[in-house]
Amino acid sequence: PQPIFLKNYLPPAFLVQQVHLNFLLDSTQTRVISRLELERNPASTQANLPLELDGQNLKIINLQLNGQCLTEADYQLTEQQLILPQVPDSFVLEIEVEIDPLNNTALEGLYQSSGNFCTQCEAEGFRRITFYPDRPDILSKFTTRIEADKSRFPVLLSNGNLIAQGDLDNGKHFAEWQDPFPKPAYLFALVAGNLHAVKDSFTTCSGRQVALELWVEEQNLHKCEHALRSLKAAMQWDEENYGREYDLDIYMIVAVDDFNMGAMENKGLNVFNSACVLAEPKSETDAAFNRVESVVAHEYFHNWSGNRVTCRDWFQLSLKEGFTVLRDQQFSADMNSAAVERIQQVSMLRTAQFAEDAGPTAHPVRPESYIEINNFYTLTIYEKGAEVVRMLSELLGKETFRKGADLYFARFDGQAVTVDDFVACMAEVSGLDLSQFMLWYSQAGTPEVAASGVYNPTEKTYTLTLKQRTPATPGQPVKQPLLIPIKMGLVGAAGVNIPMEVNGEFWSTERVVQLKEAEQSFTFHHLEAEPVPSLLRGFSAPVKLSFDYSREQLAFLMTNDSDGFNRWDAGQRLALLAIQSLVAQQQAGETLELDPALTSAYEKLLKAPVSDPAILAEMLLLPSEAYLAEQYEQVDIDAIHQASEFARTSLAKALYAEFLRLYQDHHSSADWSPEASAVAARRLKNVCLTWLVATEKPEALQLAEQQFKQANNMTDQLAALTCLAHAKDASVGKEALEAFVKQWSQDALVMDSWFSVQASRPYPDALDKVKTLQAHSAFSMKNPNKVRALISAFVNQNRVNFHAKDASGYQFLADKVIELNQLNPQIASRLVIPLTRFKRMDKVRQNLMKIELERIKQEKLSADLFEVIEKALQ
Ligand code: HT7
Ligand code: ZN
Numbered sequence: 001p002q003p004i005f006l007k008n009y010l011p012p013a014f015l016v017q018q019v020h021l022n023f024l025l026d027s028t029q030t031r032v033i034s035r036l037e038l039e040r041n042p043a044s045t046q047a048n049l050p051l052e053l054d055g056q057n058l059k060i061i062n063l064q065l066n067g068q069c070l071t072e073a074d075y076q077l078t079e080q081q082l083i084l085p086q087v088p089d090s091f092v093l094e095i096e097v098e099i100d101p102l103n104n105t106a107l108e109g110l111y112q113s114s115g116n117f118c119t120q121c122e123a124e125g126f127r128r129i130t131f132y133p134d135r136p137d138i139l140s141k142f143t144t145r146i147e148a149d150k151s152r153f154p155v156l157l158s159n160g161n162l163i164a165q166g167d168l169d170n171g172k173h174f175a176e177w178q179d180p181f182p183k184p185a186y187l188f189a190l191v192a193g194n195l196h197a198v199k200d201s202f203t204t205c206s207g208r209q210v211a212l213e214l215w216v217e218e219q220n221l222h223k224c225e226h227a228l229r230s231l232k233a234a235m236q237w238d239e240e241n242y243g244r245e246y247d248l249d250i251y252m253i254v255a256v257d258d259f260n261m262g263a264m265e266n267k268g269l270n271v272f273n274s275a276c277v278l279a280e281p282k283s284e285t286d287a288a289f290n291r292v293e294s295v296v297a298h299e300y301f302h303n304w305s306g307n308r309v310t311c312r313d314w315f316q317l318s319l320k321e322g323f324t325v326l327r328d329q330q331f332s333a334d335m336n337s338a339a340v341e342r343i344q345q346v347s348m349l350r351t352a353q354f355a356e357d358a359g360p361t362a363h364p365v366r367p368e369s370y371i372e373i374n375n376f377y378t379l380t381i382y383e384k385g386a387e388v389v390r391m392l393s394e395l396l397g398k399e400t401f402r403k404g405a406d407l408y409f410a411r412f413d414g415q416a417v418t419v420d421d422f423v424a425c426m427a428e429v430s431g432l433d434l435s436q437f438m439l440w441y442s443q444a445g446t447p448e449v450a451a452s453g454v455y456n457p458t459e460k461t462y463t464l465t466l467k468q469r470t471p472a473t474p475g476q477p478v479k480q481p482l483l484i485p486i487k488m489g490l491v492g493a494a495g496v497n498i499p500m501e502v503n504g505e506f507w508s509t510e511r512v513v514q515l516k517e518a519e520q521s522f523t524f525h526h527l528e529a530e531p532v533p534s535l536l537r538g539f540s541a542p543v544k545l546s547f548d549y550s551r552e553q554l555a556f557l558m559t560n561d562s563d564g565f566n567r568w569d570a571g572q573r574l575a576l577l578a579i580q581s582l583v584a585q586q587q588a589g590e591t592l593e594l595d596p597a598l599t600s601a602y603e604k605l606l607k608a609p610v611s612d613p614a615i616l617a618e619m620l621l622l623p624s625e626a627y628l629a630e631q632y633e634q635v636d637i638d639a640i641h642q643a644s645e646f647a648r649t650s651l652a653k654a655l656y657a658e659f660l661r662l663y664q665d666h667h668s669s670a671d672w673s674p675e676a677s678a679v680a681a682r683r684l685k686n687v688c689l690t691w692l693v694a695t696e697k698p699e700a701l702q703l704a705e706q707q708f709k710q711a712n713n714m715t716d717q718l719a720a721l722t723c724l725a726h727a728k729d730a731s732v733g734k735e736a737l738e739a740f741v742k743q744w745s746q747d748a749l750v751m752d753s754w755f756s757v758q759a760s761r762p763y764p765d766a767l768d769k770v771k772t773l774q775a776h777s778a779f780s781m782k783n784p785n786k787v788r789a790l791i792s793a794f795v796n797q798n799r800v801n802f803h804a805k806d807a808s809g810y811q812f813l814a815d816k817v818i819e820l821n822q823l824n825p826q827i828a829s830r831l832v833i834p835l836t837r838f839k840r841m842d843k844v845r846q847n848l849m850k851i852e853l854e855r856i857k858q859e860k861l862s863a864d865l866f867e868v869i870e871k872a873l874q
Contacts, residue, residue: 001863003369006315012133013049015041016140021130023110025117025148025192027102030110031061032095034130036140039090051084051093054127054134057109061096082131095131104128105782105823113258114217116193117153118271120264123314123373126185136311137416139182146192147174153192155215157252159183159267179267181247182414184310189266191215191254198224202232202246205239210246215254216278219746223278226289226674227253227296234297237331242405244304253277253296257748260784260826261377262295265302272299275749275785281672283750285715286679293335298328309412314373318365318441319419321377322385326393329386336676337614339564344618346539346565349387351627353379354544357446358630359837360872362473366419366441371867374826380444387542388440392423394485394512394540395437396430403429436483436516444473447482449515451547455530462490462531465521466513468543474871484515487540490524490531495560497534501525510562512540532556537563549573551597558601564615571619574601575647579628582643587636592643594650602651606658613666614680617687622647625799635840641762641800652694663688663703672713686719693723701732708736718753725757730765751778752789759793766801767808770794781819784827791816795834802834803841807848810835814852818859825862832856832865836872 017037024031038051060077063070065087076083084093104111109128110119119125127134144158150173156165160179167173195215202210212231214224231251238244248268259273276295279288305327306320333341356362356379363376365385370376393401404426412421419441427434447470454463466486470479489497489510497509502522513522524531532553536545549557549570554577557570578595585592602620610616625644629635652659666685672678689707692700701724708720721740725733737758744750755778759770770790773779779786795802795813802809813835820828838849850873857869 001371001866003371005369006313006366007368009313009315010045011043012041012135012138013044013046014038014051014133014138016133016138018143019132019140020143020145021188022145023147023190025101025146025153027112028100030099030101032097032099032110032130034095034132036093036095036132038087038093051087052133053082053084053095053131054080054124055082055097055131056080056128057099058128058131059098061098062094063096064094066091067094080127097130099129106825107258107260107784108826110190111258113256114193115152116191116195116217116256117148118191118193118254118256119189119266120260120271121188121266122186122264123317123377124186126188129188132185134185135313136184136186137313139184139310139414139416141179141182142188143176143178144188144190145174145176146190147172148192152194155191155193155195155197157189157191157215157254157269159187159189159269161249179248181267181308183267183307184416187265187267187307187310189264189269189271191269191271194218195254196221198228200228200232202235202251204235204245206245208245208249210235210248211250213250213252214277215252216274217255220255220274220278223280223283226279227277227292230293230296231300233293233335234300234331237297237334238301238304238327241330241334242304242327242402242409244301244409246303247308251300253299257785258783260824263299265299265306267303267307270299272296273785275752278749281674281713281715283714283744283747285718285753286682287715288749289674289679290332290336294328294332297331298324301327301331304409308414309409310416312416312418314370314376315366315368316418317373317376318381318385318388319417319422321382322365322387323389323422325382325386326389329390337612337680339568339612340614340618342538342565343568343615345383347624347627349379349383349539349542351624351630353383353542354446354630355626355837356380357384357444357473358471359833359839360474360874361833361836361868362444364442364444364476368442372825372829372863374864375829375867384542391440391485391541392426392434392437394487395432395483395514396426400430401426434483436481439480439482443470443479443482444476445470445479447484447541447543449484449486449536449541449543449545451533451535451545453533453547455527457530460525460527462524462527462533463521464488464524464533465519466515467519468515469518474874481516481518484541484543486513486515486535486545487511487537488513489534489537489562490527491534491557491560491562492531493529495556497562498527498531510537534561534563534566536566538565539569551577551595555597555601555604558619559604568615568619571601571605572623574598575622576628576631579623579640579643579647580631582646583628583636583639586639586642586646592646594647598647599651599654602655603658606655606662610662610665610684612680613684614676617680617684620684620687620691622651626796629799629840633840634842636842637800637803637845648691648694652691656692656695656697659688659691663692667707669710669712682713682715686715689719689723693727696728701727705736708739714750714753718757722757726761728763730761730763745778748778748785752785755779755786755789756793756797759790760797762798762800764801764804766794766798767804767812771812781816782823784824787816787820787827787831792831795831803845805844807852810848810852814856817856817865821856821859821862821865825864828862829864829868832868836868838872 020035022033101110101112108125146156156175158177163178164176197213197215200212253270255274255277262276263272279292301324305323408425450467452465492498500507554570554574561567578598628640666681704720704723711717724736817832838846
């Protein structure tokens with residue numbers, strides 16, 4: 001496979017004015033008859049180009065140009081394209097092809113899930129349905145007719161408005177849908193099946209009534225309420241915060257069990273992974289409710305940021321994804337605790353995205369080349385992309401940023417545009433020169449900002465020096481200094497922010513400092529005593545910021561920083577110092593001793609009156625082993641695990657009584673409630689339960705057993721099950737695991753949790769269990785949710801056992817990747833990633849990992865896997 005380069009972009013040679021699709025649905029022999037109205041593109045830079053249509057795994061039945069049948073002499077057919085060398089300037093092309101949805105295990109194009117038909121066209125799935133110029137800068141009006149057996153497929157859906165439906169001979173029926181908005185093919189969708197709808201409606205700000213329909217399998221009808229509530233909240237939020245009104249008369253969501261990602265924003269007909277739309281308190285956790293709320297909002301927000309204004313090419317993917325993630329984050333912050341939302345986003349970014357940016361597949365937010373675009377639906381494009389747009393909002397201020405967004409939507413409505421177009425709107429409304437800022441889109445890697453401060457008691461000044469560097473990444477050895485917004489304050493001894501004065505300029509108590517050079521210093525005047533700097537408040541830029549804080553300063557910031565995020569971060573820094581010193585003790589063969597500063601900081605947290613249980617729960621969590629690993633150039637997996645375990649059990653034993661009191665204070669047998677206060681209480685209570693059980697005290701395990709048995713919701717039940725199943729003695733959790741599977745064997749989503757709990761059990765018996773569970777009737781390698789629940793959970797949430805020195809984890813993963821290479825290349829190339837991150841491992845593990853990568857390389861690889869493995873072994 002050959003790479004595609006951003007620098008080679010050319011406007012399309014032809015445009016499609018209209019497309020009519022006719023589907024005759026059949027499991028293995030679906031006929032797709034398309035009628036394309038084509039015209040040469042006046043903006044094309046070259047004359048007389050042939051017509052090139054993309055197509056994959058299509059059987060041609062018939063081709064007609066302006067009503068004349070074409071023969072093989074009239075076209076060239078390759079594995080990827082249909083090329084017509086000689087065509088008029090304007091013409092109608094009719095194409096009839098046959099496809100096989102039942103055997104489509106890649107889940108791209110048209111496929112069957114639980115017997116129902118559905119589509120996934122982003123990024124390049126439409127070419128598996130029919131021949132078409134499958135690129136996002138060709139926008140066309142679609143009309144879709146669907147014909148199918150009425151008893152098996154009573155519901156026939158596509159984009160836009162229903163314009164006709166009726167019965168046909170032989171038990172068949174049809175429906176015809178018309179989408180008035182021109183769209184690229186990646187937003188096309190079709191669904192046909194035995195589905196049931198929960199219906200609602202929303203009145204837009206201009207008074208139009210929009211029908212809302214959530215289509216699910218019958219057994220899931222009781223799990224729809226939360227998604228619909230979230231959808232209505234998102235619709236209203238987008239009107240109020242971005243002035244965006246929904247445009248069609250109907251908005252449909254369909255839940256399917258077999259789906260490669262979370263959901264898809266097809267115009268007027270979103271298709272969702274059932275795990276991201278179904279939620280009901282008995283069977284789904286609060287975290288799942290939160291996920292549903294944010295994914296429903298995310299897909300809805302795409303209606304403007306993605307659909308009405310779309311991407312010119314796939315290099316611009318973050319234009320729609322980064323901006324839309326920011327929008328869904330802002331929405332979730334408004335719906336829930338803003339500080340907790342930010343803490344959770346940043347935790348994920350700093351562990352998973354930073355790791356991506358430091359690994360062999362590191363790429364800029366706007367990549368310069370790709371082999372398989374599916375490999376670029378990454379945390380860098382989504383999460384770092386959102387951080388980049390968030391920085392723009394920090395630099396411009398909320399109101400000006402809104403003006404920039406308004407200008408962007410107004411100027412580019414109905415067009416396919418670039419990241420430059422977006423940033424140009426922000427520059428225009430603010431008058432800022434954002435040329436240096438554009439480096440955030442082109443430079444990969446996580447910038448490191450080293451901060452240091454010097455207090456001069458004679459001058460009463462404090463000089464803060466900020467130095468930035470971005471480490472080399474594959475293909476980018478040299479980096480330029482970025483424009484980094486650092487939101488900061490100076491905290492005085494009394495615990496309050498001190499107004500800042502820099503060279504006669506008054507800065508108030510909080511300021512976004514613009515770091516532009518490799519090194520910059522700021523001298524603050526009139527300071528009676530040395531302040532404690534609070535830097536990168538709210539995580540104002542996606543960087544690694546270091547400052548040589550003393551333990552006392554961190555403990556001080558933990559209680560006194562006015563920024564909720566930085567209070568949490570100070571706690572994380574303190575815990576990091578303590579665990580890092582345990583890692584060093586472990587490596588030196590010394591007796592482990594936990595830093596008493598951490599114990600007393602925890603004690604203080606536990607004994608203080610609880611003002612915000614949601615934030616307290618976050619503050620009581622130690623940094624994950626994955627985050628700890630991120631701090632080292634050379635990762636010692638075992639020492640990190642031992643050190644973390646030691647910190648966990650020491651703190652749990654030392655503060656058992658406090659954790660127990662907090663648990664009891666927040667445990668309630670009242671009916672489940674979705675209220676934020678109830679969610680926060682459950683979170684805090686379950687964090688405490690995990691601490692209590694870490695002691696392995698029989699009374700703590702009894703508490704978990706009791707909670708498991710009495711739980712009236714999945715949050716409590718699953719938290720207790722995890723405590724029991726992760727106890728050192730495997731027999732402790734046996735009974736609960738059996739009871740759980742008995743209770744939930746008919747619920748596919750709950751079974752995913754059952755698989756994950758066992759796969760993430762932090763003991764060496766986990767791998768054998770995972771292997772055994774593959775034979776369970778609820779498991780299937782063809783279902784991405786199951787692969788994620790069992791195999792990814794072992795690989796990603798059980799680091800110490802995945803990295804077992806006998807290579808058993810690596811060999812297991814390689815076997816699974818080879819199996820999936822045939823079945824579902826997209827899932828295979830995501831799954832293999834942890835095996836490619838060998839650079840920071842010890843030499844022994846490096847070799848073992850490379851051996852498995854070489855073994856995978858011997859296979860006939862899909863483009864997806866080829867690209868990832870090549871980059872890893874380069
Ligand atoms: N825009 C959607 C991306 C997506 C996708 C991409 C490749 C293969 C399968 C896929 N399913 C969904 C999802 C989103 O960001 O909203
Ligand atoms: Zn998206």
